[in-house]
Amino acid sequence: MGPGEVAAILFGGFALLIILRVPVAFALALAVTPVFFIEPRLTPLLLMREMFKSYNAFVLLAVPFFLLAANLMNGAGITDRLIRLSQALVGHLPGGLGHVNVVVSMLFAGISGSSTADAAGIGSLLIPQMKKEGYDTSFSVAITACSSVMGVVIPPSILMVVWGGLMSVSIGGLFLAGVIPGLLIAGSQMLTVYIYAKRRNYPVSVRSNLRELISAVTGASLALVTPLIIIGGIVGGFFTPTEASVVAVLYSLVLGVLLYRTVPIRRLPSILYDSARFAAISLFCIGTASAFGWCLAYFKIPAALVSQIEMLGLGLIGTGIMVALAFLIIGMFIDAIPAIIILGTVLMPVTEHVGMNPIHFAIIGVVSLSFGLITPPYGLCLLIAASIGKIRLVDTLKDVLVLLVPMLLVLLAIILLPSVILFLPRLFMPQFVG
Structure with missing residues (x-):
């Protein structure tokens, strides 16, 4: 079989299974199975071997540990302390709680590395409070879901750990490259909140005095040290990403x-169980997606794609836009981790051909996939926020789209300005950037 026939079987079968609402992890395995039976050189046992080989990666241990850290931080009441700090910093601006929502998501992203933990933890506290103070439910849900995407953009990021581990890209470099895009996304959302507040006359809180600000900073200081320990330790070479987790x-x-005493010992088993359950889902996806990606590589489908795209004559910017569109579309239908393994491995040779920096390519991919967390039909963070707000998904889509427009402009800036994205990696880890 040639690359075209195999690609038709793989992607056609996968699309059909997704339409039939088969879970993504199983759909990937089922879609690739016929090829292993049809092609005489392959055996079904090879499928299992490729799956287990993908799990034999030390760096992937960081996934369950970062998920566990996020759940422990949520259980420890860190979110409450970050909300108080955010309230003291930006609560006095028009639409104060909307700005608080964005800032606390940005701060929590530097601790958790998980957008779903962000949406669940922050949404459960802020959405009811925003509704109580007169904010529209649709807006409260939309800003909570949209701000939660920073969880996988601002380091430490689980998606960056997976990307770096699978594609041999410096995870420390990826973490540093995610800082500026995360800040730009936060800025675009705060600007949108300001416009909403002016048009809808959302309430404004009283400005915090110096004593309240110092108290809020002191209360959240120990939590805010977490990203400094993780990022500083990796960049400084003190420990690996897995050790950092x-x-x-x-x-x-x-x-x-020990310090806050907000997590009783009897709660630890439930926190460990939840973390293990979510990690198992992610890691099983990695296994089946790796088998799918191996099959693509075996039949030289990425090489065929490179030759086809080469005929289009796309330059660096054109390829960047194409990459972003591809990840945006696939992110609407499947989880980010299998999307990275399938689409990332296919598009990597294309970006190498036009001279795109691997870290720049990764950031375009991660940011694009993060937007998939708020776009139906997948939109996991949007589903979580809508469930907390007790509102139908369709009723919040208008506000989500309004918030998404400036975020897409940030994505365009990421594509057009690689030197800005690579500034911090080149400054602190020049040996891994080039």
Whole structure:
């Protein structure tokens, strides 16, 4: 079979299974199975071997540990402390709670690395409070969901760990490259909140005095040290990303159990169980997606795609836009981790051909996929926020689209200005950037 026939079987079968609402992890395995039976050189046992080979990666241990750290931080009441700090910093602006929502998501993103943990933890506290103070439910849900995407853009990011581990890209460099895009996304959302507040006359809180600000900073200071420990440790070469995830867990335990005493020992088994359950889902997706990606590589489908795209004559910017569109579309239908393995491995040779920096390519992919968390039909963060706000998904889509427009402009800026995105990696880790 040639690349075209295999691609038709793989992607056609996968699309059909997704339409039939088969879970993504199983759809990937089922879509690739016929090829292993049809092609005489392959055997079904090879499918299992490729799946298990993908799990034999030390860096992937960071995924369950970062998820556990996020759950421990949520259980420790870190979100409450970050909300108080955000309220003291930006609560006095027009649409104060909307700005608080964005800022606390940005701060929590530097601790958790998970957008779903962000949406669930922050949404459960802020959405009811925003509704109580007169904010429209649709807007409250939309801003909570949209701000939560920063969880996988601002370091530490689980998606960046997976990307770096699978494609041999410096995870420390990816973490540094995610800082500026995360800040730009936060800025675009705060600007949109300001316009909403002026048009809808949303309430304004009283400005915090110096004593309240110092108290809020003091209360959240230990939590805010977490990203400094993780990022500083990786960039400084003190520990690997996997070791950093373990450090994050230990630090979260110390804060929650010993210092704040907000996580009783009897709650630890349930936190461990939830973390293991979510990690198992992600890691199983990695296995089936790796088998799918191996099959693409075996039949030289990426090479065929490169030759076809080469005929289009796309330059660096054109390829960047094409990459973003591809990830935006696939992110609407499947989870980000299998999307990285399938689409990332296919598009990587295309970006290498036009001279795109691997870190720049990764940031375009991660940011584009993060937007898939708020775009139906997948839109996991939007589903979580809508469930908390007790509102139908369709009723909040208008506000989501309004918030998404400036975020897409930020994505365009990321594509057009690679030097800005690569500034911090080149400054602190020039040996991994080039």
